[in-house]
Amino acid sequence: MTFGRRLLVLLVAAVVLVAAGAWAVWRAAGAQDGRRGVVGDGPGTVLGRVGLGPEADGPRLVFRSMTWGDRRDLLGAVPLDRPGATRTVSAPDCLRFHAAAGTGICLRAVHGPVEDTYRAVVLDRDLRELRHYDLAGIPTRDRVSPSGHLVAWTVFLSGDSYAGTAFSTRTSILDTRTWTLRENLEDFAVTLDGRPYRAADTNIWGVTFADDSRFYATLATAGRTYLVAGDLDRRTLTTVHGNVECPSLSPDGTRIAYKKRVAGLSADDPWRLYVLDLRTMAETATAEQRGVDDQALWLDDRTLAYALPGDSGSDLWTVPADGTGRATLLVAAALSPAVVN
Known part of the structure; x- marks a missing residue:
């Protein structure tokens, strides 16, 4: 040459x-700008504004987007009546998310040089941070009350799965009007089967709000789980029904969707999705035959949405709450949804 x-x-x-x-x-640089809602990449998404206020095109489903690429973990949104539409995504990035009445809660990772820590971030309707709180463990559940005044979150202090018994949780409730934080619901007085109860192995998780004082949650002790009715003002928890985990109250306040442990299933996947009538205490199994390890969301008074493992880590599925019909895919590559009106 x-x-x-x-x-x-x-x-x-x-x-x-x-x-x-x-x-x-x-x-x-584009990836970094994408975190600010400017540019980025990922299939079936477009960067834009995701907010928690009303939109001209009607209610939306907002969720943690699980698409691979630079847009993974950003908040995604699709029209509720067109869940297959191209999603809009924007910052912040969240591991768990919920919203109601213009208030959002984002449980997120804070990446450090040695290890990650976790933070609960309260958001306004434009997804701007109002306040944040350091978390003592790995985020697992969160909810906002219908009024937007109360926010709850649960973290794992030890362990990272509800399937066994070797885990410990902490659940907190924050009043966004006064910024009063009740750090640990295990400090509340418990009434179990009509009698005062206290035990070192008590765990509480999965809050779902009825209003700004009443809520439901899971209480676990002595190898059993219970649905408890909570009173925030009186600082009390009272058992309502057995074998209930991760409750979700229907919009009309009459039913609880929940994970129920079913005899004969694998110890790693012991749950099926049920609905409890709070008036009659009748249980209805949904048509979803796969194991559901999630706190279901009511899309309306008739329909449940929940996460199942998928190619991107998680997909959202839907099923009728009355036991009829069949499970259908709602949104692929998505987790931790909220309906925003």
Whole structure:
């Protein structure tokens, strides 16, 4: 090869390397801008504004977007009546999310040089941070009351699964009007089967709000779980029904959707999705035959949404609450949804 040809090859290689480096820098910058809602990549998504206020096109489903790429973990939104539409995504990134009445709660990871820590971030209707609180463990559940005045979250202090018994949780409730934080619902007085009860192994998780003083949650002790009715003002928890986990109160306040442990199922996947009538205490099994390890969401008074494992980590599915019909895919690559009106 002549000297001139060698020089030409070197120049071409140098140009290619410079172009590749510039592309990498541009892409990294784009990813960072994407976290601010400017640019990014990912299938079936477009970056834009996701808010918690009313929109002209009607109610929306807002969720943690699980699409692979730079947009993973950002908040995504689709029209509730067109869940298959291209999603709009924007910051912040959340591991768990819920919203109501213009208030949002985002449980997120804070990436450090040695290990991650976790934070609960209260958001306004434009997804701007109002306040944040450091968390003592791994985020697992969160809810906002219908008024937007109360926010609840649960973290794992030890363990990372509800399937066994080797875990410990902490559940907190925050009043966004006064910023009063009740850090641990285990401090509340418990009445179990009509009698005062206290035990070192008590765990409470999965709050669902009825209003700004009444709520439901799961209480676990001595190897059993219970649905408890909570009173925030009186600081009390009273058992209502057995074998209930991760309750979700229907919009009309008459039923609880929940995970029920069913005999004969795998210890790693022991639950099926049920609905409890709070007046009659009658249980109805939904048509979903797969194991559901999630706190279901009521899309309306008739329909439940919940997460199941998928190719991107999680997909959202839906099923009628009355035991009829069948389970259908709602939104692929999504987790932790909320209906925003």
